[in-house]
Amino acid sequence: MPTFFRRSLSVVATTGTAAAIAIGGGGAAHASSASYVALGDSYSSGVGAGSYTSSSGSCDRSTNAYPYLWDSANAPTSFTDNACSGATTSTVESSQLSGLSSSTTLVSITVGGNDVGFSTVMEDCILEGTSACESAVSSAETEAENDLPAKLDTLYSDIKADAPNAHVVVIGYPEFYDLAESGTCAGLSYDSRSAINGGADTLDSVISTEAAKYSDFSYVDIRSYFSGHEICDSSAWLHSFVLTDTSESYHPTATGQADAYYPAFEAGVAE
Template sequence: MRPARAVSSATLALLLAVATFFLASPANAATVRYVALGDSYSAGVGAGNYDSSSGNCSRSNSSYPALWNAAHAPSSFSFVACSGAVTGDVLNGQLAAVTSSTTLISITIGGNDAGFSNTMETCVLDGTSSCLSAVNAAEAYANNTLPGQLDQLYAAIHAKAPSAHVVVIGYPHLYHIGGGCLFGISDTSRSAINGAADVIDNVISGRAANAGFTFADVRGAFTGHEICTSNQWLHSTTWPIDESYHPTAAGQSGGYLPVFSSKA
């Protein structure tokens, strides 16, 4: 009788594991209610295929939230991420889309608070010395002011949807260092910009953990696909200017989407 009991236990364990997988898998959970918050990296600026009804928010049908929605068909999907958003915009506007019945939330936020756009403009137009000064200012803001802003926002998200699984997604390194770009800013500036991304990601990761949220790091996914590589997933300076230094459609589908999916 011992072999029969052993087989029965193994079978039961296998059945429980399979059941747990399917119950936990968003792809098979018809009750998932997903809200996508955040800035231009979540809206999909740079990916094209924009939803004209989103206006200046420039939400793309090729963004990772839209692609995840298309692949998993949750019971509801609210896409309110917006180009240019800062923590206050999420807190005072986008958060209206979150309710107590929301079960999944994604968000990229913090880059605009720390002055990402202005820093890049300075680095491109004003040379290495000015770039390093702008980067230092952005890092100081990220270390000293951004944590409190994130804490306030994350607390508000938790208060509105206490049972939701919240995935906070970071930012990639923009540049490959050491060749690949014949023109543009110096490698010194490129290294400093990548370093600023590390500072911001570290702050975001730490505050997300403190809030009980899940941090999703995209830096590894974009390695080998930065600006100055032969297969870059990020725009350099573009026209329209708003798409500059944002993920392409390939960056959304090949970078952000699988990283988010692995944490959702």
Template sequence: MKLSRFTAFSCSFLLAGVVALTGASAAQANEQVQAVDYVALGDSYSSGVGAGSYDGSSCKRSSKAYPALWAAKSSPASFKFAACSGARTGDVNNSQLSSLSSATDLVSITVGGNDAGFADVMTTCVLQGESACISRVNQARAYVDSTLPAQLDSVYDGIRAKAPSARVVVLGYPRFYKIGGTCSVGLSDKSRSAINSAADYLNTATAKRAADHGFAYADVAGSFTGHEICTPSPWLHSLNWGNIGESYHPTAAGQSGGYLPVFTSAA
């Protein structure tokens, strides 16, 4: 018989208490955690673009992405890796939600950055200078206000309809730049600050929609602090003309050190 969500997702200290009170073995307690059917949805930050070790598909799913790392560590009963590079909210609705079912216990997702025009924002900022950068960032913020909430609602409603009993963890995006950091060329600090502010703005809107649907929101900005672009040990790729698709995405260290611990705590 399938375990309840409460049993599957009890915190470790509660599991330890159950072990102590019932005499159950640590292995039996671990089996309760492992009886989880997990589905990873979302865009390139969940598929693992930038981390390498891809599966060969156009979705560029990486074995070093946080969903794959969590599954390897936790050995869930089942794991479906549906996240795909470039995915927008409509792509999740049309192509990824079919991975869910009433048996799904745990769902993770990052989505919204592509809808808000993340790639175009960064292209504009890199190629067209400070004034154009700030103008494009403001356009993205306006989109987050006017259009994105309904798009996120559509995805979140779809998740709940397909997986009515699942714990859903919505993860945000990191800030990209350390202001006043080690970068001596490239964007101005004013442009970098605008980009960071836009990431925060998107995260705030996403967290609000997640909370209104009863989903957990996992903020990764703190875990990336000290590892932004323009720090000595960045966990994000800067502009890479040789592999443009990986630019401004987490490295393997960003997935394992930035995303994985936050997701593990929220799951």
């Protein structure tokens, strides 16, 4: 998703989650014959995980993100990371598919949140209160259900055409909040948090349904991987609002990438 909260904020920040930690290589790499291309938005590029590569510029590709972790652990024949913060289905189409070819054997992607304006939804939820939050989430859900399927269908079709021999792993978005712990967690109201989680559920449902239409596509539901490590949990793997670097708000920490997205991707690869 894109850099959050471009407009000036004059609100008190909600309680932040645990700081991102540095992730090592995770043991000796083993050889892989895969030709791997990573696509998608900031959940793929690793915003929130730190250690961004200077060459990626505003795309904020992190060496702590799951594509780099998988590359380090598996030493594929080739690895191309085209994921970029702020990507939508259309910008993946226009600027990321060039890395695909008939020799590509593995693709990963998370995209769709920016198409329904999720950063604006989170701004409204923080700045405008519960009623505005619920309304913003409802509008995003309507867009996800009515407009996003065709956009994903076009993108998935083009990925299939450009990389006909690839296994494509599609990973969804986590729920942000552990509602069972919401009563002890400062910040948004319970109803706002519930609406936001529901919006993530709707988005994941749409993405899952579209991915299921394509052979050699595997959808991985990331939500269970974050269970017990959501915002409001004592060991959260997601940032809450980060005043010192708002771009990292509501993104996985380095631990979230290593202990949630990475094993989810591995599960998708194995399917």
